Amino acid sequence: MFAFAFMRHAFVASTFIALTCGVVGVFVVARQLSFLTHMLSEIGFAGAAFGAFLGISPLLGMLLFTIASSTLISGLSVERARRESTISAVSSLFIGSGILFLALANQSSSYATDILFGSIVGISINGVWQLVILSLIVLLTIWLIFRPLQFDSFDSVGASANGVKTGIISIIFLILLAVSVSVGAQIVGSMLVFILMTIPAAIAKALGHSMKQLLIISVVMAILGVWLGLWLAYVTNWPVTFFIALIEVVAYVVALIYQRRQAD
């Protein structure tokens, strides 16, 4: 399997994506931003389509759109952006715009499918480097702001009462989330990037009893999902996203059953 360059690229890229999504996901779940993440992934689709329209790379288009909208959302206040109706309205607008940009760019439907549902064959060595560097930037930033981010994510009232600049932390985290969504979408696609961003972290929440355990379980589950998914996709020639979704959801159900048994 590793005789093929595209498989090697896919493995390296997806390992870093899983690492980033696993770590960021812990904070997404703690800050209850799962739906917002879903919205950002749709905004990412529109961004990638916009990139195709302008003739720039889809990743750059995604980064532009998701970072711009994250900054806008933090201006509006996350509370308002969390509302379901706001999310529905914004998502519809961006999916519509994405379809328009694709039509204007005269792109084939397979290009749209790649953006929406991911593709493992299309990642060049340059693409791998881009993903690795972006992942490292996200992980390093989280490392540096870990303490205030953790305080604000698990006890927001206590954090602001004790002088944590919660507004700044929130903006930084939304930008990191935007970058992670754009990076993750390169493998699993923009529609399903929130699988990697939310389910491994939800599994960790069901099983973990400390922040350390949460981070380890979430990262391990994300990495297991993408590795197994890539291998199964290689063997069966079925879409990798299907396998990643299946593995993560099955693991989540098992974790929930285990959690319930423990509680009884």
Added chain:
Amino acid sequence: MTEPILTAAHLTMDFGSKTVFNDLNFTIHAGEKISLIGHNGAGKTTLVKILLGLLAPTAGTVTKKSPGGQAKLKIGYVPQFRNIDADAPLSIASFVALNVGLSWRPWLTANEKKRVADVLALTDLTAIKDRPITLTSGGERQRAYLAQALLADPELLILDEATASMDVDAKKAMMDLVVKVVTQRNMALLFVSHDLELTARYTDRYLLITDETLATGSSKEVNADSLKGVRI
């Protein structure tokens, strides 16, 4: 008397056309134990938020400085309500440690671990430090909130209705602990409460917000009638 650690001058707060309070003036000195009382909606929490710098007053100033020094006054605040997820993976110790302070290190150093252990011992939480914060009783949880604020070694401790949801014995135990710690560390205390018995017993002086203005006096003079409007 020593210089005040906090001076509020001509504080006025309006929300739209509604005036919450007008021209409040008061000082807090190191080691003083003060209660902040007033009816619901009188503006107690608004005043506390202004003192903390979380809210800007419509007019007036708050000057804060550490006792005897030019450094910034360290304020520890124990809010009335918390928003902690029922599944949060936080033991009492890790909850308290959230307020350990900024550093590029995600993990706690040996010195920081010792500070957490000391504050847990001080608030009588050592025996239950590994219990999840969401599985604690009301009294234990309030002690954990207190410990979290104390970890930053504040010079002024503000308790916002910290005893509101507790039974009589738990309230007294909590306040005995607070007064012991505050006295030991020569902190000032601002105790926001409706419980006049507690304020009379545990604080030296009261600040009463009523009819948009402020009254003060010895806590021994506080009774139900005093809430109806003593003026200074």
